[in-house]
Amino acid sequence: MIARTARTNAAAGWKTIPLRISYRTQRYLFIYLTLAVPLLYFFVTRLLPIIYSFYISFREWNILSPSKPYVGFANYSGLFTDEIFRKSIVNTFLFVAVGIPGQLAAGLAAALLLQSIPRFRGFFRTVYFIPYITSIVAVSWVFRWLLMPNGWVNSALLNLGLDAQLFLLSPRQALYVIALSMIWQSVGFQMLVFVTGLEGIPAMYYEAARIDGANAWRRFQHITLPLLNPVILFSAVIAGISYLQTFTQIVSMTGEGGPLNSTRTLVYHIYKLAFKNFEMGSASAATVILFIIIFAFTLVQIKALERKVEY
Structure with a gap:
């Protein structure tokens, strides 16, 4: 089991209480984290360029100039x-x-x-x-x-x-x-x-x-x-x-x-x-x-x- 510790302030002082995660929770956490990696890659390499293309389509830009004035449609x-x-x-x-x-x-x-x-x-x-x-x-x-x-x-x-x-x-x-x-x-x-x-x-x-x-x-x-x-x-x-x-x-x-x-x-x-x-x-x-x-x-x-x- 994976244990994490949290401190609570009791009358006698600081006391350490182990917080345990069940095996089922660990399993689903691993699955979701594994699925998040290709999803993050897709977001960075696919979705962000698409969003940026929509943004640039309303601006005038010659790729060499840092300025991108808004030109609408x-x-x-x-x-x-x-x-x-x-x-x-x-x-x-x-x-x-x-x-x-x-x-x-x-x-x-x-x-x-x-x-x-x-x-x-x-x-x-x-x-x-x-x-x-x-x-x-x-x-x-x-x-x-x-x-x-x-x-x-x-x-x-x-x-x-x-x-x-x-x-x-x-x-x-x-x-x-x-x-x-x-x-x-x-x-x-x-x-x-x-x-x-x-x-x-x-x-x-x-x-x-x-x-x-x-x-x-x-x-x-x-x-x-x-x-x-x-x-x-x-x-x-x-x-x-x-x-x-x-x-x-x-x-x-x-x-x-x-x-x-x-x-x-x-x-x-x-x-x-x-x-x-x-x-x-x-x-x-x-x-x-x-x-x-x-x-x-x-x-x-x-x-x-x-x-x-x-x-």
């Missing part, structure tokens, strides 16, 4: 009158609109194919998962090399009698090419998530459906998809946040969010404002807007996809 109004900022928001939502359905469809298709083979499942899981754990920069530069005007893909197109494409040099194609590279790299992760969900569906449901004469599409539509809804929700939220925060692929594959700002995303625009133009007030305001977008987007996804499924 001027940073926010300045952003929405900036054509490049509005373009970055549109590009970000285009990434989301293209990336989430493509990533979920590719991951689910790979998981269904993997479930249909009796052997070498572990081998194919490993092969599909390797791109996900590969450096984003490395994958981006491989795609950049393949899609150069004189790269392997254009050489193959010419050999097939087709026209060469600009790909990353085209304002119309660059965004979709980058989204495709992100889908390719994330297929392994989504596949493992969907495989876990598929393995949790009781086999008796499929057996009962076969007895009732349901074909493969009917079983997929009325059994697989409804029971995978929690997995789809998780995958959609994770993919959505990832595409809303697209940055590394833009820098590695286009350099400046080009051509003609066609691939400039909101995160890349924040980077340019903060560390190229040193407009920390505007960058913080854009960060707050991104935070609100991610928060609202996640809530909408949860509300749209969350459905109770009764077994």
Whole structure:
């Protein structure tokens, strides 16, 4: 037992009385103190910067000057009158609109194919998962090399009698090419998530459906998809946040969010404002807007996809 001493003033003088803490209290004290350490780390490294960003968003600061004059909502109004900022928001939502359905469809298709083979499942899981754990920069530069005007893909197109494409040099194609590279790299992760969900569906449901004469599409539509809804929700939220925060692929594959700002995303625009133009007030305001977008987007996804499924 842990004992603490307290002194009380008695008539005969000072007297020492042991104060004992029960084993149960000690146990809960240890648990709460252990949980407080990561919570404190989260507060210092995550929550405080968010609060400080809200504070800076209402001030004008060039990061070099100690003065931070209050400007109210001027940073926010300045952003929405900036054509490049509005373009970055549109590009970000285009990434989301293209990336989430493509990533979920590719991951689910790979998981269904993997479930249909009796052997070498572990081998194919490993092969599909390797791109996900590969450096984003490395994958981006491989795609950049393949899609150069004189790269392997254009050489193959010419050999097939087709026209060469600009790909990353085209304002119309660059965004979709980058989204495709992100889908390719994330297929392994989504596949493992969907495989876990598929393995949790009781086999008796499929057996009962076969007895009732349901074909493969009917079983997929009325059994697989409804029971995978929690997995789809998780995958959609994770993919959505990832595409809303697209940055590394833009820098590695286009350099400046080009051509003609066609691939400039909101995160890349924040980077340019903060560390190229040193407009920390505007960058913080854009960060707050991104935070609100991610928060609202996640809530909408949860509300749209969350459905109770009764077994």
